[in-house]
Amino acid sequence: MKFTQLRLAGFKSFVDAAELRIDPGLTGIIGPNGCGKSNLLEALRWVMGATSAKSLRGGGMEDVIFSGTDTRPARDRAEVSLTVDNTARTAPARFNDAEILQVVRRITRGKGSDYTINGEEVRAKDVQLLFADAGTGANSPALVRQGQISELISARPENRRRVLEEAAGVAGLRARRRESQLRLNAAEANLARLQEIVDDLASRHASLQRQARQAGRYRELSVTIRDYESLLWLRRWREASEAVSAADAALADASAEADAALRAAAEASVAAEAASARVQPLRQSEAEAAAALRLAERTRDQLDRDVEAAHEAVARLTQRLEELRSGEAREAELHEEARDALARLKHHITSLRAPAGADGPAQARAEAALADADATRQTAEAELDKASGACA
Numbered sequence: 468m469k470f471t472q473l474r475l476a477g478f479k480s481f482v483d484a485a486e487l488r489i490d491p492g493l494t495g496i497i498g499p500n501g502c503g504k505s506n507l508l509e510a511l512r513w514v515m516g517a518t519s520a521k522s523l524r525g526g527g528m529e530d531v532i533f534s535g536t537d538t539r540p541a542r543d544r545a546e547v548s549l550t551v552d553n554t555a556r557t558a559p560a561r562f563n564d565a566e567i568l569q570v571v572r573r574i575t576r577g578k579g580s581d582y583t584i585n586g587e588e589v590r591a592k593d594v595q596l597l598f599a600d601a602g603t604g605a606n607s608p609a610l611v612r613q614g615q616i617s618e619l620i621s622a623r624p625e626n627r628r629r630v631l632e633e634a635a636g637v638a639g640l641r642a643r644r645r646e647s648q649l650r651l652n653a654a655e656a657n658l659a660r661l662q663e664i665v666d667d668l669a670s671r672h673a674s675l676q677r678q679a680r681q682a683g684r685y686r687e688l689s690v691t692i693r694d695y696e697s698l699l700w701l702r703r704w705r706e707a708s709e710a711v712s713a714a715d716a717a718l719a720d721a722s723a724e725a726d727a728a729l730r731a732a733a734e735a736s737v738a739a740e741a742a743s744a745r746v747q748p749l750r751q752s753e754a755e756a757a758a759a760l761r762l763a764e765r766t767r768d769q770l771d772r773d774v775e776a777a778h779e780a781v782a783r784l785t786q787r788l789e790e791l792r793s794g795e796a797r798e799a800e801l802h803e804e805a806r807d808a809l810a811r812l813k814h815h816i817t818s819l820r821a822p823a824g825a826d827g828p829a830q831a832r833a834e835a836a837l838a839d840a841d842a843t844r845q846t847a848e849a850e851l852d853k854a855s856g857a858c859a
């Protein structure tokens with residue numbers, strides 16, 4: 468596997484598209500400090516699947532995108548393309564048909580990296596494996612950074628081992644072994660899950676067998692129950708038939724009895740009509756008697772009320788008679804008093820008439836008194852007459 472060309476666009480200081488041809492033999496890059504020599508090596512490691520931004524002298528992977536200068540604005544994308552000669556057919560089987568492999572890595576701000584090999588989208592792992600099989604890669608010790616020699620001298624044994632493995636051309640195998648180990652672990656986990664499923668199925672199988680036995684028993688019992696039910700229904704049918712026969716006989720008897728009863732009812736109806744005809748005049752008489760009775764009762768009630776009223780009138784009149792009697796006694800007393808007064812007056816008049824010739828004015832006074840006494844008497848007599856009339 469030979470690298471033949473490296474193309475950069477927007478990567479670090481290579482804002483415009485730049486191309487590095489790697490011809491047979493040695494290819495050297497020379498230039499002043501800061502012209503971008505190390506950036507080229509980093510582009511090579513980046514396109515081979517480098518994952519450490521720190522090893523690319525950046526804080527994050529997006530730092531590899533051209534970040535702009537005083538005169539040029541920053542870019543949003545960076546792309547590095549590495550052309551590999553595969554005429555020796557050492558690439559993995561998936562890409563080994565092509566003579567030339569075009570490995571491209573792009574990065575876009577906020578979206579991350581993606582890879583293609585000959586235009587086909589691939590995973591980062593596919594690219595890393597491609598170069599690992601060829602004994603190189605982003606972290607290959609063959610790519611020596613500034614100051615890396617001194618780092619190698621003081622490196623840990625496992626890092627040195629990586630250098631040796633790469634020199635022996637087994638770095639790809641090591642990477643594959645890790646992947647196989649991961650797959651093995653996943654397969655073991657799957658196996659454990661399968662075992663759980665098998666155990667679960669076994670317990671469900673046992674439960675289903677139990678249920679199947681119960682279902683068989685249930686079927687047998689169902690058949691027996693159906694037989695017994697058939698017998699029961701036959702017996703009930705027979706009993707019902709007998710009951711129907713008995714009911715038919717009872718119905719015939721009842722029909723005969725009903726006919727007799729109908730006949731008796733008809734006769735009774737005729738007799739009732741005849742009786743009704745006889746009863747009609749009696750009912751008329753009864754109605755008339757009832758009317759007469761009601762009239763007599765009304766008359767009696769009226770008479771009772773009249774008697775009551777007469778009693779009350781007698782009581783009132785008796786009371787009035789009592790009052791009149793007492794009035795008559797009073798009048799008799801008055802009459803007696805008036806008679807006494809009259810006698811006294813007559814006596815007085817007689818006594819007054821004797822000396823009449825001697826005293827003229829006295830006689831006049833006596834005559835006036837006599838006239839008053841007469842008037843009083845007449846009034847008393849009129850009252851006496853009135854009281855006598857009232858008493859009568």
Ligand code: ATP
Nearest residue numbers: 479480500501502503504505506530531532533534
């Ligand atoms: P030296 O000989 O001193 O090692 P060099 O030739 O290797 O130098 P590099 O270190 O490759 O030079 O390049 C450094 C230059 O790249 C610096 O000028 C730096 O500003 C520029 N540079 C690095 N990253 C970016 C970036 N993301 N965007 C723009 N320029 C960058």
